[in-house]
Amino acid sequence: MSACTDEDPRLHGIRTKIRVVPNFPKSGIMFQDITTLLLDPKAFKDTIDLFVERYKGKNISVVAGIEARGFIFGPPIALAIGAKFVPLRKPKKLPGKVISQEYILEYGRDCLEMHVGAVESGERALVVDDLIATGGTLCAAMDLLERVGAEVVECACVIELPELKGRERLNGKPLYVLVEYLDD
């Protein structure tokens, strides 16, 4: 589900604060830059509030955030709903015992890691990232949580790029986004 026509008035402010940078990191990509959103304290707060209003009181005990921009949005949500924050990181960043999940990129593979013991079986979790594109990273994140017996309640992103069909890759897991970017 994403923003619909009868939309929350805060969404307009959020949408207009996201900057699109053409041809980054490579030619042809219209990069969705959320750092401009973070420069507006009201818009940043509204962003967090929209997620918190949705997830508070839903018995969610884990907010997993994907490095690095998921680290910006995940912790404020976790703090507001009283959940733990679990960072999901690129390889070799987390010290101690980890579990790894590989995923496919356009060219090659990458890997996401989570600490062993951070999440217990039966916990209800959110996965947070700034944006969903192809859905590869979010899938890997969900896999990590499900492998330890957690229930992924929803994936939550600020932005969706619907043309890349990431939503379909989530295997039926719900996705909640605040804004969609359509390349026109």
Add this chain to the structure above:
Amino acid sequence: MFQDITTLLLDPKAFKDTIDLFVERYRDQNISVVAGVEARGFIFGPPIALAIGAKFVPMRKPKKLPGPVISEEYSLEYGTDKIEMHVGVVQAGERALIIDDLIATGGTLSAAIRLLERVEVQVVECACVIELPELKGRERLGDKALFVLVNGS
């Protein structure tokens, strides 16, 4: 001996207390910028920024920020590294905090200070959860004040 803050983040009360301690210190200091150093500074900086009504400015490894950036190099034990900040996100005269999870040698923090001072921002304080005092990072910050919650030794 790696100081791992991820276990702190697993305890909602302890994580909230960590943020509250910083917020109580900075809320009435007229700070409009919280700069957080990638990546663990991204965990502590935004909650502080949101609570005190400041903007959050990420400071990142090279080539992560799109568009025009300014860079500052700093030395490592072997070689150098760089951090970057977007052009135009801060204005001359703004008052800023710099946040990271930990200060070790102070190399990254001193580069962050230089980035902000180059655009005439006043760095009010550097704030970290942990300090490793034996590495004398505090001395590398020049005249800038440092506030930490715990010493790791």
